[in-house]
Amino acid sequence: MSQDKGESMRRSRHTYHIAFGLVLLLSFVLAGGILAACGSSGGSGGSGSGSVTIGIDASMSGPLAGFGAYEKWAIEKAVSEANAAGGIDVGGTKMQVKTVLLDDKSDPNVASSNVDTLINKDGAIAIIGPIVPTVGNAAALAAEKNQIPYLETGNPVEPFRAVQAKSGGWKYAFDFFVLAPPVAENAYKFPNDLKLKTNMKTFISVDNSPDGPVFGPAAKTAAQANGWTVVGYETHPSTQTEFNSLISKMKASGADYVYVLGDTPTFIALRKQMDAAGYVPKILYFQRGAQLQEFADAAGSLADGVTLEAYWLPSMPYPGAADLGAAYEQSTGKKAGQILGPEYAAAQIMMQAISKAGGTDPQKVVDALAATDGTFVCGPIKFAADHTAAMNLVVAQWQNGTSKQIWPTGSGAVKAIFPMPGAK
Amino acid sequence: MPSSTELITAILSGLGIGGLFAVAALGLSLVFGVMRLINLAHGELIVLGAYLSYSLAQWIGLDPLLSILIVAPVVALIAYPLQRYGLTPVMKGDGTAPLLITFGVSVVLQNLFILIYTPDVRSLNASYAVANFKVGGITVSVVYIITLVAGLVLLGLTHLVVTRTGFGRRLRAASEDPAAAAVMGVSVPQMYAATFAIAAGSAAVAGVLVGLTFSFGPTAGTAYLITGFAVVVLGGIGSIKGTLVGGLLLGIIESVGAAFVGDGWRVFIGCLVVLLVLSIRPQGIFGTAGGN
Numbered sequence: 001m002s003q004d005k006g007e008s009m010r011r012s013r014h015t016y017h018i019a020f021g022l023v024l025l026l027s028f029v030l031a032g033g034i035l036a037a038c039g040s041s042g043g044s045g046g047s048g049s050g051s052v053t054i055g056i057d058a059s060m061s062g063p064l065a066g067f068g069a070y071e072k073w074a075i076e077k078a079v080s081e082a083n084a085a086g087g088i089d090v091g092g093t094k095m096q097v098k099t100v101l102l103d104d105k106s107d108p109n110v111a112s113s114n115v116d117t118l119i120n121k122d123g124a125i126a127i128i129g130p131i132v133p134t135v136g137n138a139a140a141l142a143a144e145k146n147q148i149p150y151l152e153t154g155n156p157v158e159p160f161r162a163v164q165a166k167s168g169g170w171k172y173a174f175d176f177f178v179l180a181p182p183v184a185e186n187a188y189k190f191p192n193d194l195k196l197k198t199n200m201k202t203f204i205s206v207d208n209s210p211d212g213p214v215f216g217p218a219a220k221t222a223a224q225a226n227g228w229t230v231v232g233y234e235t236h237p238s239t240q241t242e243f244n245s246l247i248s249k250m251k252a253s254g255a256d257y258v259y260v261l262g263d264t265p266t267f268i269a270l271r272k273q274m275d276a277a278g279y280v281p282k283i284l285y286f287q288r289g290a291q292l293q294e295f296a297d298a299a300g301s302l303a304d305g306v307t308l309e310a311y312w313l314p315s316m317p318y319p320g321a322a323d324l325g326a327a328y329e330q331s332t333g334k335k336a337g338q339i340l341g342p343e344y345a346a347a348q349i350m351m352q353a354i355s356k357a358g359g360t361d362p363q364k365v366v367d368a369l370a371a372t373d374g375t376f377v378c379g380p381i382k383f384a385a386d387h388t389a390a391m392n393l394v395v396a397q398w399q400n401g402t403s404k405q406i407w408p409t410g411s412g413a414v415k416a417i418f419p420m421p422g423a424k
Numbered sequence: 425m426p427s428s429t430e431l432i433t434a435i436l437s438g439l440g441i442g443g444l445f446a447v448a449a450l451g452l453s454l455v456f457g458v459m460r461l462i463n464l465a466h467g468e469l470i471v472l473g474a475y476l477s478y479s480l481a482q483w484i485g486l487d488p489l490l491s492i493l494i495v496a497p498v499v500a501l502i503a504y505p506l507q508r509y510g511l512t513p514v515m516k517g518d519g520t521a522p523l524l525i526t527f528g529v530s531v532v533l534q535n536l537f538i539l540i541y542t543p544d545v546r547s548l549n550a551s552y553a554v555a556n557f558k559v560g561g562i563t564v565s566v567v568y569i570i571t572l573v574a575g576l577v578l579l580g581l582t583h584l585v586v587t588r589t590g591f592g593r594r595l596r597a598a599s600e601d602p603a604a605a606a607v608m609g610v611s612v613p614q615m616y617a618a619t620f621a622i623a624a625g626s627a628a629v630a631g632v633l634v635g636l637t638f639s640f641g642p643t644a645g646t647a648y649l650i651t652g653f654a655v656v657v658l659g660g661i662g663s664i665k666g667t668l669v670g671g672l673l674l675g676i677i678e679s680v681g682a683a684f685v686g687d688g689w690r691v692f693i694g695c696l697v698v699l700l701v702l703s704i705r706p707q708g709i710f711g712t713a714g715g716n
Binding site: 063236241245275297 | 426427441546547549565637638641679682687690691
């Protein structure tokens, strides 16, 4: 009996401990969820009378969070401007635009699930997708499956095309951004045009994101076409932060020009470790992850001299570009990032398409998107039959915490820092 | 095949990385060794240390290494009541409840980091973090000397405290037989809380080193939690000596492996070797067959 009583008491205590633990866990998770929810914007969703809902998937946390912040600001700015002007004309009726934003945490699975939620729960009649192919392609596929118009930027054209290449192409999703060959061509043309003296040897390292198999070969081809000798070609995981082996190889190769494709955390770690290893090439080109201001802020003076592709700068001669950059800086106290212009344009393009469609019928909005042909804050955008459009490009360089155009020379361009500070 | 210079550089950098791994894993080892608790918030405590050091650098321009003197005690002070009043009451079960609570703490901390610091990636900058010197034809990175020395000193000190002091005796008693220790006048809840605080303080030190060597963001802690587990398991659960050796070994194996087959295989090689060692010696290098 006493054993049974003891056993019963032990079970009760055990149950109490589990219950207490679960209550504490739920409290913490609830607190975490509330805090996380504070970081995402929301709308009442649905397309009720007088409004249309555009869903936004953005990477607000994780390694791509720097992009997501710009995306959110730019889209919300374009939408608020449209709403302040009375809304968009849809079939003769002025309608306010509501946005619902979900954080994909830089995870393609979450991006896909978010798009489903935005469409089926929040009533979004169109989606603006996240940046970079890892999450962008997943989100686009989800929209395609739901047969809802989808627009993204920040996803290079080739990886976007490749996803549906064997399925007859995209029906509902659109993308405008850069094409790999021009990016790579510019990367290896500018040193020759600017007459920068090097040994014409280059080392290329790309990450294993969907961009890697596209930009790696493009860089190799462009390098050789412009007279460079490719003395090293490597791939690295996109999450890698320890680069001693790679830096040793770069050093051993004797390359004056190092081209790397990766994300912001990668570049910050790589740049620091290059200095720590006593190796700085004369030209250092960081593609994709060096666009963000957070790279320059985190790397400090180590960012000086790093070159990168530039598809949008406030100094570009496009309508509203300078004003947009100034508005961002005034609003946030931070420097304008490149993706601001395209994301602002993406919101405008989507709203214009809904307006032209005269309603929320998905196919009509898709047809209106396909007919887009205009000059926006990021330059001319006209979609080809495969639902893609390529943007104009220049080469920029980080100088004292600001990204400045160095090529082509001329209006808006500054003198390049050469060689990289610390290069021998 | 890497050249001899590349190989030696890989070993030296591997020792440095290994020192950082050991510091990152020390707290996990202590908490599991004493309390049989897996602290799923350990990675976030590392990142918390990095963020606090970052804040001190921004506010008063304090050097990151010097900031350890403030950051480590602050994080320890935050951890003490969490363990004493949040975890101790639920320690007497099968371990599920405390595990869930530490997971919850991890979620809250990640979101707090995002709210306070934004999702932007950060870095701790100092001239010595990117300095180097030459020994013969080999370039030695100063930051790896720092992380190696930090690992040796911190783990050495912890080992001495645990094996040679009265506090250490009480700690070992509470770990080996809590009931008997309580009868002998040892306050087991206090010992647990003190252990957790020390573990959190060492995590904060690891955070500063991570910030100097790499970069960090709100979700960076998970990777260090996983690496910490690998080090603890490789070295032997609950063995501080094992944690040091495990960390150094893992660092060297990954670096040398990367020198041969590329940085892309670094983590894979590290995991493979850990599995290999465990298949031969399941208790880890310095673990005892019945556990510590």
